[in-house]
Amino acid sequence: MPPSAPTPPATCTAVIGLQWGDEGKGKAVDLLAAEHDAVVRYNGGANAGHSVVVGGTRYSLHLVPSGILYPGKLAVIGNGVVVDPEKLIQEIDGLTQKGVDASGLVVSSRAHVVAPYHKAEDELREELLKSAAEAGDGETQELGTTRRGIGPAYADKVQRATAVRMGDLLKPAVLRERVALACVFKNSALAGLASRAGRPFTPFDPGPLADAMLGWGERLRPRIQDTAYLLHDLLAQNKRILFEGANATLLDVDHGTYPYVTSSSCAALGIGPGTGISERRLGRVLGVMKAYTTRVGRGPMPTELTDDTAHRIRERGREYGTTTGRPRRVGWVDLVAVRYAAMLNGITGIVLTMLDVLDGLPTLRACTAYRVNGAETGRYLPDAHDLAGAEPVFTDFNGFSADLSAMRSRADLPDAARRYLDFVEEYVGVPIQLVGVGPGREQTIHS
Ligand code: GDP
Ligand code: IMO
Ligand code: MG
Numbered sequence: 504m505p506p507s508a509p510t511p512p513a514t515c516t517a518v519i520g521l522q523w524g525d526e527g528k529g530k531a532v533d534l535l536a537a538e539h540d541a542v543v544r545y546n547g548g549a550n551a552g553h554s555v556v557v558g559g560t561r562y563s564l565h566l567v568p569s570g571i572l573y574p575g576k577l578a579v580i581g582n583g584v585v586v587d588p589e590k591l592i593q594e595i596d597g598l599t600q601k602g603v604d605a606s607g608l609v610v611s612s613r614a615h616v617v618a619p620y621h622k623a624e625d626e627l628r629e630e631l632l633k634s635a636a637e638a639g640d641g642e643t644q645e646l647g648t649t650r651r652g653i654g655p656a657y658a659d660k661v662q663r664a665t666a667v668r669m670g671d672l673l674k675p676a677v678l679r680e681r682v683a684l685a686c687v688f689k690n691s692a693l694a695g696l697a698s699r700a701g702r703p704f705t706p707f708d709p710g711p712l713a714d715a716m717l718g719w720g721e722r723l724r725p726r727i728q729d730t731a732y733l734l735h736d737l738l739a740q741n742k743r744i745l746f747e748g749a750n751a752t753l754l755d756v757d758h759g760t761y762p763y764v765t766s767s768s769c770a771a772l773g774i775g776p777g778t779g780i781s782e783r784r785l786g787r788v789l790g791v792m793k794a795y796t797t798r799v800g801r802g803p804m805p806t807e808l809t810d811d812t813a814h815r816i817r818e819r820g821r822e823y824g825t826t827t828g829r830p831r832r833v834g835w836v837d838l839v840a841v842r843y844a845a846m847l848n849g850i851t852g853i854v855l856t857m858l859d860v861l862d863g864l865p866t867l868r869a870c871t872a873y874r875v876n877g878a879e880t881g882r883y884l885p886d887a888h889d890l891a892g893a894e895p896v897f898t899d900f901n902g903f904s905a906d907l908s909a910m911r912s913r914a915d916l917p918d919a920a921r922r923y924l925d926f927v928e929e930y931v932g933v934p935i936q937l938v939g940v941g942p943g944r945e946q947t948i949h950s
Contacts, residue, residue: 513786515744517771518854520751521844523798525824525831526791527856527939529553532569532747534937534944535789540742541577542570543734545777546767547749548585548617548656550649552825556942560601563825566591567598567608568747574604577737579730582613583767583777584749585656586669587622588719610723611730612670615660618682618716620689620707621652627696628654634700642888646763647800649826657766665689669727672720675713682713731779738784746774746785752844753885760887763802771848789936790850792841793857794923797831799824803891806834806870820860835868835897838930843883845931853931856939858920859907859946867902867923870895871930900926907940913950924950 568578632645659666665685690706697704750769822831873893903917938948
């Protein structure tokens with residue numbers, strides 16, 4: 504009998520959003536990148552918008568992993584990401600113009616391509632859903648997608664025959680055949696959708712489209728690689744890998760508020776399929792949560808506020824989408840939802856962001872249960888219809904009035920802020936390891 508295989512060292516870290524996105528994952532990844540050799544995206548696409556502020560300069564990252572801001576780190580776009588090559592090239596050029604060295608960026612040859620027809624489909628489907636919602640009086644609504652072609656690209660990945668992968672951009676004969684076939688399917692489907700939506704539609708011409716895609720491939724050629732082997736080679740050299748979650752657990756296609764979710768596995772559960780690295784290599788899973796809640800796009804949000812408090816939090820927290828510029832919906836922290844997300848991800852620590860934004864509010868509220876059909880429950884409802892019927896049950900806290908932005912220790916925080924943090928730790932059952940008191944890299948309490 505062969506000797507049993509040794510347990511591999513768990514030297515990797517994951518950073519995952521515990522709410523509906525925009526929790527401050529970019530900043531957390533930027534902080535942690537210093538102690539890792541590679542930063543890897545495993546899901547989502549250009550729907551993500553991760554802002555990092557370094558030395559007063561704000562960087563907005565969509566496809567490029569946030570670790571790119573550290574010179575010498577490898578930044579990997581894994582196979583689970585859907586890549587819009589044109590947007591990726593624009594992003595690389597924008598970073599280079601800002602003086603960022605993007606030479607460490609590589610893309611999986613197995614990552615799927617978001618093509619122009621995917622963005623057209625995303626747009627048309629949303630328009631049709633909007634019309635259906637206006638015409639009906641049921642639950643139908645548009646999903647409120649970022650219109651970046653994410654859903655249609657993932658659908659084609661699963662559909663297979665008409666999908667294009669990054670590696671195909673380097674194979675002219677394969678690509679031309681694939682694009683010609685894709686155009687047959689897409690043009691007929693999109694013409695139908697456009698006519699229903701009363702929109703003009705110009706069919707995609709496979710020749711020029713393939714030419715453009717091959718051009719993007721040429722630009723990206725040195726970066727397109729088999730990233731599964733690349734990452735395993737790094738692990739074999741005892742290098743440390745940081746996984747950067749995009750979107751967030753409550754937007755996860757399986758575990759979020761379906762159907763108001765994105766189309767990928769955003770939770771840590773998506774790391775294996777999205778990179779080829781086993782979850783057994785994860786030593787730390789950090790869950791990022793805001794001290795309140797935001798959501799962009801449609802779908803239920805039990806703690807949503809629409810009053811002056813919402814306005815105040817939105818302005819203080821600059822709660823406007825990094826990707827679409829849409830004002831974010833704002834509400835009190837939903838600890839039922841956060842505890843559910845913490846459970847799914849198996850988090851080992853919490854990164855609590857935006858505590859500074861709550862300064863000056865007389866009372867803080869945290870949802871600690873839902874009332875559903877007259878009964879209280881501490882369990883989340885990962886279905887949009889069910890969650891829409893949940894009424895939040897709040898626990899109230901005294902607010903605090905102090906500028907937290909220069910504080911660097913938990914002991915410096917006002918009593919009321921400390922009590923709030925203690926309560927979150929107790930309720931979720933996981934320690935808070937980092938507290939954000941401002942957008943800057945240094946505006947962080949290591950607790
Ligand atoms: P991500 O998608 O999770 O990376 O988050 P976004 O970058 O979309 O949104 C988070 C926003 O909050 C960005 O503008 C960050 O610069 C900012 N931010 C992150 N942490 C903090 C914090 O602790 N306090 C404040 N005031 N802003 C923060
Ligand atoms: P980061 O990584 C916030 C939301 C969209 C929409 C739904 C589906 O910055 O936290 P999609 O375009 O993915 O089909 O849209 O998901 N959404 C996000 N909301 N932050 C994100 O990413 C998001 N990525 C997708 O607003 O409701
Ligand atoms: Mg964001």
